[in-house]
Amino acid sequence: MQIDRARFESEFLDPLDEHRNWDSGRLERTASWQDFDPAALWAALEAEYGGEAGIDQARRQCAQALVEAFSLRADSPMDLRGGRLLLRCRVWIDDFDKKYSGRNVVSINSADRLQKALEALAGAAGFLAAEPTAQAMRAFESQFHRRGRQIESRQRFELGEVRVTTYLQRFEFLLAPSLSQALPVFLATWAPEAFAKAA
Numbered sequence: 001m002q003i004d005r006a007r008f009e010s011e012f013l014d015p016l017d018e019h020r021n022w023d024s025g026r027l028e029r030t031a032s033w034q035d036f037d038p039a040a041l042w043a044a045l046e047a048e049y050g051g052e053a054g055i056d057q058a059r060r061q062c063a064q065a066l067v068e069a070f071s072l073r074a075d076s077p078m079d080l081r082g083g084r085l086l087l088r089c090r091v092w093i094d095d096f097d098k099k100y101s102g103r104n105v106v107s108i109n110s111a112d113r114l115q116k117a118l119e120a121l122a123g124a125a126g127f128l129a130a131e132p133t134a135q136a137m138r139a140f141e142s143q144f145h146r147r148g149r150q151i152e153s154r155q156r157f158e159l160g161e162v163r164v165t166t167y168l169q170r171f172e173f174l175l176a177p178s179l180s181q182a183l184p185v186f187l188a189t190w191a192p193e194a195f196a197k198a199a
Contacts (some may be wrong), residue, residue: 021187045089059127063191065120066183069113074195078184085180087173089117104168106149114171115141121162121173128182140164 049057066072070087076117079086091110098104106114122137157164161176175183187195 058123059186059190060193062120062123063187063189064194065116066187067069067191067194071163072187072191072195074192080180081174083177083180085175085183087121087175089114089119089171089173091168091170093168104151104153104179106151108149111145111149114144117171117173124180124183124186126162128179128186130161130179133162133179136160137162155198 005154070089072078079088086191090105091114092107094105094107118137118141122134122141125131125134125137151166151168153166155166157166161179163174165172165174
């Protein structure tokens with residue numbers, strides 16, 4: 001059996017065999033890693049993410065995730081309740097589970113959105129020196145999935161400096177005064193591009 005080597009390499013070459021030629025800035029396809037230069041890769045990564053650049057990039061990504069997860073808009077004021085910032089994440093209950101088992105199970109798409117909201121808020125809490133709150137939010141997200149995404153309406157959870165209240169159409173996140181003051185500053189600093197996209 002004859003195999004056309006050139007055709008095989010062009011169609012079936014492992015994508016991991018592609019690496020960036022950091023000097024010219026374009027992708028090149030190679031048959032092996034023999035000519036791979038880790039020093040050039042490291043230099044390019046250091047130039048892109050070295051010093052504070054990587055941390056700044058993480059802050060921008062976290063702020064963007066908050067804007068998307070909570071549908072925040074630059075031209076809409078944030079909700080306050082008793083001097084505390086209130087964030088809402090919409091959810092939908094799975095009709096099948098509600099009809100046949102009587103359980104309130106958050107739909108898969110809503111659970112994915114909620115997971116992103118929890119991760120973004122936990123990340124922001126970490127950046128804002130509220131690490132116990134960030135850890136509590138990550139633990140809550142893990143427990144939510146272990147419980148099979150099942151919720152009860154008006155159930156409350158205290159997660160450090162954030163109180164989470166579940167409803168059948170939304171989750172509400174009520175932030176403590178210290179986070180309520182720090183989060184808008186964080187968003188104003190790191191999310192102007194995300195707000196521009198959301199507009």
